[in-house]
Amino acid sequence: MKKKILYIDMDGVVADFDKALEYYDSEINKMNHENDSNQATIRNNKVDVICEANEEFFHQIPPIDSAIETVSQLFEKFDIYFLSTPMWSAPHSFTGKRIWIEKHFGEMASKRLILTHRKDLNIGEYLIDDRICNGVENFSGTHIHFGSEKFPNWEITAKYLINNN
Template sequence: MNKKILYLDMDGVVADFEKRIGELEPSLINFKDHPDQEVLSNKIDQICYANPDIFHDLPPIEGAIEAVGKLAEQYEIFFLSTAMWSLPQSFTGKRIWIEDHFGNLGRKRLILSHRKDLLKGDFLVDDRTKNGASEFEGEHIHFGTSKFPDWDSVYAYLCSKV
């Protein structure tokens, strides 16, 4: 039996980038609600440049590690993330994070791309619509929305699609 392909974004889906940013800059707690996304993006970039190893030590999103482990029994899982082009440490940091949190499950399963729509697969769990997520040919599961607010809802939905 061929398993369906499931792509998982990292930041905001399995790794809690927002929480780490809030720890480094308390004024940016709950930054997704920030009224000026361009200003926010510049602030986040500056925090990352000042903390180039930030991607090494992000806390996991609640329930993500367990849910992904169970889903790996039913799906062919790949981690699909966008690294910061101007911060080369982000590429390495994401690779280290996957190994630290997923071990062999993540081995050679990290794809870094600014064009998620170019990949073929059945599902993409992503908290954003940028970098091709909204144009992904499979089903985009928009993590953090009212339909998919957490890993319990994503897990239940994906289990119903096997």
């Protein structure tokens, strides 16, 4: 039986981007960037400065709780690809993401990283992403909004995927 294609975003889904930011700026995640456009602009500028200045940033991000174990198990049931948007202004983010995937998933994830700013151009059944941008809103399959009320963590997300496979 052919496995269904499952795309998994990196930052905020398997890699704890916000936790990594706190190492450089302990106040950055306290900003109300969800509802305040001024705070969002300030936060985004700070994120850019941090990421552009630290070439090792992207391969030193800690994993999200139970992400590595859960995704490793999902490899048995799905044809998994990591679908991530690197920072154009931080070219080392391209390489850093590749290093991160190999460090945490090893050979099982070899040649399974797709870096793009248009996630909707990929065809598959599922896309797990914590945001609705970079084409996620037009993805032709099912968007699983990781971190949302419906999919708050990997345990619930994995149950949904297995039950709907």
